Amino acid sequence: MSAKVLLHVGTPKTGTSYLQDVLWRSRPALERAGVLYPADRFDAHFLAALDLMDLPWGGLETEAVGRWEQLAAQVRAFEGTSIVSHEILATATRTQAAQALADLGHAPGDPDGAEVHVLISVRDLVRQVPAEWQETVKHRSTLTYEKFLADLRDPARPTRVSSWFWAAQEIPAILDRWVGDLPPERVHLITVPPSGADRDLLWQRFSSAFGLDGIELDLEADRANASLGVPEAALVRRINTAATGVVPPADYRPLVRELLAHRTLSARSGSPRLALPPDVHPWAVEVSEQWSDEVRRRGYDVVGDLADLHPGPPPTRWADPDSPRESQVADAAVDAITALLVEGVAMREHEARLHGEIEHLRAELHRAHRWRRAKEKALRGVRRSRAGRGLHRVYRRVLRRS
Amino acid sequence: MTDGAARAWGWLAHLRDGGTTTWPAWAGAAEPSARTLPGAQQLELLRRLNLQLRADAGPAARPQDALVERVLTTSPPGRGRPELDLVGVVPDRGWGYAPADPTLLPRPELVRLASALLAEDLVAAGGGRGQEAPQRPPARRFARRRPAVSGDPWRADLLRRSLHARGVRLGHPDAGLVVLGADLATMLTDSWTALAFSGRGRLTGWPAWVRQLPERDLLPRGADPAGLAAVRAERRAQRPGRAGDLGPESVRIVLDPALLPGLLRVRDLPPPPRVPADAVELARRVSATLALRVPRARGRHLMRGPFLARVDGLPGPALGVPAELHRWVQRQSRRQRRGLEDAGYPVHGDPGLLVADLRSLAGRDAAEPDEVGVLSLALRMLTGTERAHEQDEPGHDQHRHDQHRHDQHDDETGGTR
Structure with missing residues (x-):
């Protein structure tokens, strides 16, 4: 049974990918320090979370079957400190969270139970809202920013997108579901520093909260935040509108999300940044203040400063991704087309190579097939007579003996 | 507190x-x-x-x-x-x-929860998560040469499954292909039923799925026997050693199910299952949950094995094409008949069987799934009482109507007893 389990349950867009990448790359160093990050592939904890929460994810869920049980078993079998981390765990229901804690060894009152800590990294709502819309767009959505914001502010949370957003971002509700009967000292909030802060500050907070100080970790993981500007996000949304019906999810992921959004459009500079509209800003400030007051009242361990949750002032200039400057979108589209052409050329070269291989294999198969048919024809001829059938029996007997 | x-x-x-x-x-x-x-x-x-x-x-x-x-x-x-x-x-x-x-x-919220429990029941009934889906029987050198079966995906797959269960192997490389067809309305409902029972995740509900077909002017492949036959014939012709020895005559379209045993060289075939519309919709919901628990092939086996066995023959109208699409179905089915005659494949059965005319469509005991019925069936399957009213079967429509009213009454009064 693990002596201690550090369970990181979110939230998305708080530097979790970088943390998980460092942990994944540094497994040997961690194990030498008595810390287990149980993963056989970089997305092992993501798959385990999908399995725990019965979540469909564009077909990936088929690879997730049984993954949570595997991960929990590894944690229970380890005698040191184990780390489990994935941001979509934030969306777990009360029942799933209780199940997860129990699976990881949490047993109140049992001296043999593991010491489970729940950690949650949090960022102010003013940065989270546009970041989540952008993430939605990168997952094939055609939702306008205006509609997205209206859905978020609707108390009924009527759509799948709004219910997902609040499930993943509403800090007091996430804590309500996850904390259960854990004492406040086993609940840790890691706040994301405000914009413009020292780049290493967030990592220092993660390192301190997870007890990683002093361990030789591989920190060379890619920490570039693949975020889109206003014209780029508008372009991807328009591509979704045109292509969702014709590009299957399995192809969308490498071509649109990875090639276009992450590798091409995120690399563009100088575009206006996505932000909350000035008229929505006060609402986000009010909600953030309510949340930080509640967290302060509960007395959890805060790594960082709850003041980080307080949004800064509204932007002086705001660009609307639903009505972007068309010249900027056109520039982004030219870059996107160029990237697709380069990819197309590479694929054509690859295809030509494969065609050569297929022709070669087909010719070999054809020869083998003709030989088989000739043998079958001869066999049928031989077996027409009694003597031939006898001869065939003898032949098979000899074959079996040899 | x-x-x-x-x-x-x-x-x-x-x-x-x-x-x-x-x-x-x-x-x-x-x-x-x-x-x-x-x-x-x-x-x-x-x-x-x-x-x-x-x-x-x-x-x-x-x-x-x-x-x-x-x-x-x-x-x-x-x-x-x-x-x-x-x-x-x-x-x-x-x-x-x-x-x-x-x-x-809303009832779909309750069906969502019930579907998770039914999926658990199915996995348990099928031997747990780790069980493999059954394989087709092994090839035997001197076994009878039986053709492959394709076409209407629901009937073709159930037929394959029942023959494989008897140890009969279909799909000898030299025995050609049999494509099953029926009237277009039946092939459409069968295509969606096959998807609902496939153990796959997201599948649009029947009303939205069927209504997008005329909007996009397309037919699912399983509802287009001539198109499917052309694709399969071309694919077979491309196999090594096949060029030139397989023409249209190696692909046969079968519209009359009574002719199938002779063509497949078997003594008899089981009748197709009779699944009410509500059960098909419930299958879609359970499939979506099952897709999260077991691999696709296993989910499909569980849906078409233990789940189908529980809902086969339950009372209630079958799945039907909405009335506003009847004209489109009639037009398409006539077009299909002409296309089939032009393609030159041997057809077993009257080509007129392909055509679904307005009168026959209107006269069918068919309906779209109904949320009240779906929830009621889910509850019955959880408690194992889905066959409790089988004796009412001769008047099953009346039963369904009564049940609907009963549920509505509960909803209105809060069901206090």
């Missing part, structure tokens, strides 16, 4: 005892019996189970304790609303979902 919380724990105890009183009408109180109170969805589903079981098995009937515990500890699967607090128990805190009156929960 607040008064509201005590009342909620009291309601939970009442429901555990088989009670059917609605939350707004409940007035008792009790001490907590668990670490956390289940959500409104779980509690309301348990109430509905109690109600259904009383209707099906008598006033003293109550669900087994194990089922009660499962209902109370299962989360609604997939994306959607999480477990909701009961109205009157938790004050409005300014975050989280607003507390809910469970009697007002």
Whole structure:
């Protein structure tokens, strides 16, 4: 049974990918320090979370079957400190969270139970809202920013997108579901520093909260935040509108999300940044203040400063991704087309190579097939007579003996 | 503990005892019996189970304790609303979902939860998560040469499954291909039924799925025998050693099921299952949950094996094409008949069988799935009473109508007993 389990349950867009990448790359160093990050592939904890929460994810869920049980078993079998981390765990229901804690060894009152800590990294709502819309767009959505914001502010949370957003971002509700009967000292909030802060500050907070100080970790993981500007996000949304019906999810992921959004459009500079509209800003400030007051009242361990949750002032200039400057979108589209052409050329070269291989294999198969048919024809001829059938029996007997 | 919380724990105890009183009408109180109170969805589903079981098995009937515990500890699967607090128990805190009156929960929310339990039952009935889907029988050197079967995906797959179960192997490389066809309305409903029973995740509901076909001017491949035959013939011709020895005559279209045993060289074939529209819709929901639990091939096997066995022959109208699409179906089916005649494939059966005319479409005992019926069937399958009313089968429409009214009455009165 693990002596201690550090369970990181979110939230998305708080530097979790970088943390998980460092942990994944540094497994040997961690194990030498008595810390287990149980993963056989970089997305092992993501798959385990999908399995725990019965979540469909564009077909990936088929690879997730049984993954949570595997991960929990590894944690229970380890005698040191184990780390489990994935941001979509934030969306777990009360029942799933209780199940997860129990699976990881949490047993109140049992001296043999593991010491489970729940950690949650949090960022102010003013940065989270546009970041989540952008993430939605990168997952094939055609939702306008205006509609997205209206859905978020609707108390009924009527759509799948709004219910997902609040499930993943509403800090007091996430804590309500996850904390259960854990004492406040086993609940840790890691706040994301405000914009413009020292780049290493967030990592220092993660390192301190997870007890990683002093361990030789591989920190060379890619920490570039693949975020889109206003014209780029508008372009991807328009591509979704045109292509969702014709590009299957399995192809969308490498071509649109990875090639276009992450590798091409995120690399563009100088575009206006996505932000909350000035008229929505006060609402986000009010909600953030309510949340930080509640967290302060509960007395959890805060790594960082709850003041980080307080949004800064509204932007002086705001660009609307639903009505972007068309010249900027056109520039982004030219870059996107160029990237697709380069990819197309590479694929054509690859295809030509494969065609050569297929022709070669087909010719070999054809020869083998003709030989088989000739043998079958001869066999049928031989077996027409009694003597031939006898001869065939003898032949098979000899074959079996040899 | 607040008064509201005590009342909620009291309601939970009442429901555990088989009670059917609605939350707004409940007035008792009790001490907590668990670490956390289940959500409104779980509690309301348990109430509905109690109600259904009383209707099906008598006033003293109550669900087994194990089922009660499962209902109370299962989360609604997939994306959607999480477990909701009961109205009157938790004050409005300014975050989280607003507390809910469970009697007002939409039925699909309850079916979502019930589908998770049914999926668990199926996995258990099929031998657990680790079981492999069955394979087709091995090839034997001197076995009879039987053709491959394709076409209407629902009938073709069930036929393959039943023959494989008998140890009969189809698809000899030299025996050609049999493409099953029927009238277009049947092939459309069969195509969606096959998807619903495929153990796959997201599948659009029948009304949206069928209505997008005329909008996009397309037919699913399984509902287009001539198109499918052309694709398969081309694919076979491309196999090594096949060029030139397979023409249109190696692909046969079969429209009359009575001719199939002779063509497949078997003595007889089982009749196709009769699955009511509500059961097909429930299969779609259970498939979506099953896709999260077991690999696709295993899910498909569980849906077309144990699940189908439970819903085959249940009363209720079959799945039908909506009336506003009948003209489109008639037009398309006539076009299909002309296309088939032009393609030159041997056709077994009257080509007129392909055509679905307006009169025959209007006269069918068919319907779209109905949420009341789907929830009712889910509840019955959970308690194992789905066959409780089989004796009513000659008048099953009347039964369904009565059941519908019964459920509506419960909804209106809160179902207090």
